[in-house]
Amino acid sequence: MTDLTSLTIAEARDKLASKEFTSVDLTNAYLGAIDAANSVFNAFITVTPEIALDMAKASDARRAAGAAGALEGIPLGIKDLFATKGVHTQACSHILDGFKPEYESTVTQNLWDDGAVMLGKLNMDEFAMGSSNETSYYGPVVNPWKAEGSNQQLVPGGSSGGSAAAVAAHLCAGATATDTGGSIRQPAAFTGTVGIKPTYGRCSRWGTVAFASSLDQAGPIARDVRDAAIMLKSMASVDRKDTTSVDLPIPDYEKALGQSVKGMKIGIPKEYRVDGMPEDIEALWQKGIAFLKDAGAEIVDISLPHTKYALPAYYIVAPAEASSNLARYDGVRYGLRVDGKDISDMYEKTRAAGFGTEVKRRIMIGTYVLSAGYYDAYYLQAQKVRTLIKRDFELCFHAGVDAILTPATPSSAFGIADEALAADPVAMYLNDIFTVTVNMAGLPGIAVPAGLDKKGLPLGLQLIGKPFDEETLFRTAHVIEQAAGKFTPSKWW
Amino acid sequence: MSVDLATVKRVARLARIAVTEDEANRMVGELNGIIDFVEQLSEVDVTGVEPMTSVMPMEMRLRADVVTDGNKADDIVANAPATDRNFFMVPKVVE
Numbered sequence: 150m151t152d153l154t155s156l157t158i159a160e161a162r163d164k165l166a167s168k169e170f171t172s173v174d175l176t177n178a179y180l181g182a183i184d185a186a187n188s189v190f191n192a193f194i195t196v197t198p199e200i201a202l203d204m205a206k207a208s209d210a211r212r213a214a215g216a217a218g219a220l221e222g223i224p225l226g227i228k229d230l231f232a233t234k235g236v237h238t239q240a241c242s243h244i245l246d247g248f249k250p251e252y253e254s255t256v257t258q259n260l261w262d263d264g265a266v267m268l269g270k271l272n273m274d275e276f277a278m279g280s281s282n283e284t285s286y287y288g289p290v291v292n293p294w295k296a297e298g299s300n301q302q303l304v305p306g307g308s309s310g311g312s313a314a315a316v317a318a319h320l321c322a323g324a325t326a327t328d329t330g331g332s333i334r335q336p337a338a339f340t341g342t343v344g345i346k347p348t349y350g351r352c353s354r355w356g357t358v359a360f361a362s363s364l365d366q367a368g369p370i371a372r373d374v375r376d377a378a379i380m381l382k383s384m385a386s387v388d389r390k391d392t393t394s395v396d397l398p399i400p401d402y403e404k405a406l407g408q409s410v411k412g413m414k415i416g417i418p419k420e421y422r423v424d425g426m427p428e429d430i431e432a433l434w435q436k437g438i439a440f441l442k443d444a445g446a447e448i449v450d451i452s453l454p455h456t457k458y459a460l461p462a463y464y465i466v467a468p469a470e471a472s473s474n475l476a477r478y479d480g481v482r483y484g485l486r487v488d489g490k491d492i493s494d495m496y497e498k499t500r501a502a503g504f505g506t507e508v509k510r511r512i513m514i515g516t517y518v519l520s521a522g523y524y525d526a527y528y529l530q531a532q533k534v535r536t537l538i539k540r541d542f543e544l545c546f547h548a549g550v551d552a553i554l555t556p557a558t559p560s561s562a563f564g565i566a567d568e569a570l571a572a573d574p575v576a577m578y579l580n581d582i583f584t585v586t587v588n589m590a591g592l593p594g595i596a597v598p599a600g601l602d603k604k605g606l607p608l609g610l611q612l613i614g615k616p617f618d619e620e621t622l623f624r625t626a627h628v629i630e631q632a633a634g635k636f637t638p639s640k641w642w
Numbered sequence: 643m644s645v646d647l648a649t650v651k652r653v654a655r656l657a658r659i660a661v662t663e664d665e666a667n668r669m670v671g672e673l674n675g676i677i678d679f680v681e682q683l684s685e686v687d688v689t690g691v692e693p694m695t696s697v698m699p700m701e702m703r704l705r706a707d708v709v710t711d712g713n714k715a716d717d718i719v720a721n722a723p724a725t726d727r728n729f730f731m732v733p734k735v736v737e
Contacts, residue, residue: 251717349697363697392702461680472657479658481730486723492735497660509659513669514676516657517645527680532693534686539694574672575679591697616698 153178154319158223158376161322165212165222172212172222175322176205176266179224183268183320189642192305192315194229194287195237196269204266211264220383221264226321228312229270230277230358231257231367236267240358241285242275244478244503246485254356255388256325256367263383268321272311275505276475277329277360280580281563281570282310282336284507289565292340293318293638296604303562303606306336306580312370313340317638323371323380327357329364330463331584334596337370338557338609341598341636343377343626344370348616349591350395351381353388361470362393364463364588373635374597374627378402381619397617405620406627411445413625416550420456421583423559429602430556437554437599437610440632441625451550453541458534459586464578465518465531466589471508472515478503510574539590546615552625553613555583557596561606583611593619597626599633607636645673 153175156164161175180198187193201224208222227233230240232250239245253261261267274284281304282290290310292303294317305314309326313336316324326333328346337344345368352367359365369380382403387396417438422431438448480486480499487502489495504512518527545553559582563570570577587594593616596609610629614622645653650669654661661669715728724731 248721251714251720350700389703389705393697393700395698395700396703455686458683458686461683464676465680465683476658480723481732482719483721484723489733492733493658494660495733496658500658501660504659510669510672510676512657512659513650513653513673517649517653517673517677520653520656526684529693530683530686530688531680532695533688533691534683535694536691537686537688573675575675578679 154182157372158220158322158379161223166217172205172208172266173202175222176201176224179268179321186318186642187320190291190293190314190318190320191288192272192290192311192318192320193226193269194241194272194311197236197267200236201266201268204261208264208266218262218264219379220260222266223264223322224266224268225260226268226271226312226315226324227257228309228324228326229273230327231325232356233257233267233270237270238358240276241273241287242503242505242508243286244485244500245483246503248483252356255353255386255390256357256384259386260325260383265383271315271324274308274310275508276358276471277308277327277332278471278507278511279307280331280335280577282307283565284505286505290314291565292562293642294340294562294606295641296606299604302565304339304565306339306562308332309336309370313337313342313344316340316342316370316372323369323376325367325384326370327365327367328588329360330467330588331581333368333370334557334584334594334609334611335580337596338598339562339607341607341638342370342372343374343595343597344368345377345381345595345619345622346587346593347381347385347619348593350393351385351593351617351619353386353391353394355388355390359474361467362474363470364467374623374630375403375406377595378406378623395617400620402619402623405623408624409445410441410625410628413446413551414449414549415441415446415625416449416451416545416553418451418453418456418553418555420453421555423582427560429561429608430559433600433608433610434554434556437629440629441554443632444628449550451545451553453545453586455534455537455541456586459538459589460578460582462531462534462538463581463585463589464514465527466535468511468515469519469528470515472512472519475508475512507574535589538586542590542592542613552621555611555613557583557609557611559583561602561604561608587613592616593622595622595626597629598636599629601636644677645670
């Protein structure tokens with residue numbers, strides 16, 4: 150049988166429908182690929198072969214009975230912070246040691262309801278805090294891409310590093326991920342895959358381990374724009390259990406692909422041209438502009454004046470919300486417990502032993518900025534700046550801009566254990582400079598591969614859209630993808 | 643504003659995270675680095691600007707006040723480190 154793992158979700162969907170092979174065949178192919186290569190990447194931290202095959206058999210039976218769903222029989226990887234009933238769910242943290250939820254997250258339930266198959270749980274930065282997947286309790290993930298002529302192991306980005314690496318290395322047909330400051334878009338850009346963070350409220354957050362509740366949003370990482378559109382349609386839903394989820398119809402996103410972008414206004418924000426931006430990134434941006442111009446779009450210079458304040462505001466708001474969300478990890482009801490002389494001692498020892506360094510850092514910052522005497526100066530100020538950031542976007546959209554084009558990242562994938570980044574937390578935070586604005590404003594954003602840098606590493610462009618206008622993002626990203634082509638790492642493993 | 647060792651220890655206490663002397667000292671530098679970075683927010687003129695409390699403007703959906711869940715104590719304690727007859731067991735809470 151030809152390599153089934155080389156098929157996209159759309160291709161597999163068609164061939165499963167025409168009975169060229171079964172979901173069991175496809176699932177076995179992926180389980181084989183994971184068995185052969187996962188130790189190289191450390192993308193999956195738990196593989197669920199029995200569950201996968203049970204689900205695949207059930208899927209084949211449903212198909213035989215004429216009841217095939219939108220993702221029938223498609224094997225997916227699931228980021229470790231989605232609650233999967235009876236299966237390891239720890240957000241890659243030691244503090245949730247042994248946690249197996251008795252419930253399923255809404256997003257993954259949606260996928261199973263549409264017939265998908267679960268291959269296992271994917272590696273991530275601990276509690277989604279990180280931009281390189283290096284803060285995971287289970288160790289770093291290796292990017293399937295390597296620089297030309299180099300054997301250096303590179304990061305896949307984060308926090309959804311396992312998701313991005315698994316998709317790029319063909320260890321799953323697609324993967325779920327989440328994005329709080331860029332955790333879908335940045336790893337997608339680092340691995341030559343497509344990742345979309347939908348509008349805040351498009352997907353339910355129920356059953357996803359919370360990091361920053363006003364910023365977190367689930368979304369797919371997939372091999373191309375079509376696959377991402379197919380996955381998002383299944384993942385999205387309004388949910389009574391998440392009052393921030395929005396009750397709006399879910400379009401058939403796939404239909405947006407192939408629609409013309411003639412006459413669309415694409416905004417180019419001058420504030421995204423940062424000091425010291427590598428020329429590869431500027432060249433990529435110009436290339437993207439040319440692609441869209443050639444397709445008939447109108448390029449418009451715009452200004453988003455508060456852009457530079459998004460990252461500092463994020464590093465107040467996100468840690469503040471995290472300090473509140475992570476207060477529940479106290480050794481009482483689930484996860485790790487380290488005994489102490491009294492309950493307070495138990496809390497302190499458990500949390501000290503259970504949380505990694507970056508998580509502790511962010512909890513501390515969050516606690517500090519929310520503490521008496523500092524709340525107004527930091528948290529309140531940041532929330533006001535957030536209103537201004539959102540307003541910048543609203544004014545542009547109101548003036549007729551349909552979508553905004555920016556680079557996705559300030560560089561291509563960097564090396565694992567990079568010393569300069571390890572020494573300075575803020576340097577690592579700068580990786581999110583182009584992506585955090587989108588979470589702060591609650592808007593949808595997609596990262597689409599658009600080229601390679603001088604070292605042969607993938608670079609992505611980001612499109613930012615109006616609330617609940619993911620269709621425009623898919624339409625426009627597809628145009629870029631058609632012009633730029635697809636990028637697959639050459640197999641060294 | 644900058645943090646000193648005493649502040650770090652106070653914040654660690656608030657966050658219920660035990661820190662060693664070495665860790666606390668290291669955190670002084672790291673937290674100050676982050677605080678310095680976010681300090682630039684004070685440049686922004688926020689006169690008359692409301693803090694963003696809702697990402698998507700919406701009215702919270704209400705439901706009828708009826709019991710729709712429960713009777714699953716076993717599920718709830720299933721992952722607990724120490725339980726007894728569906729109670730979570732903890733060290734004595736001393737006042």
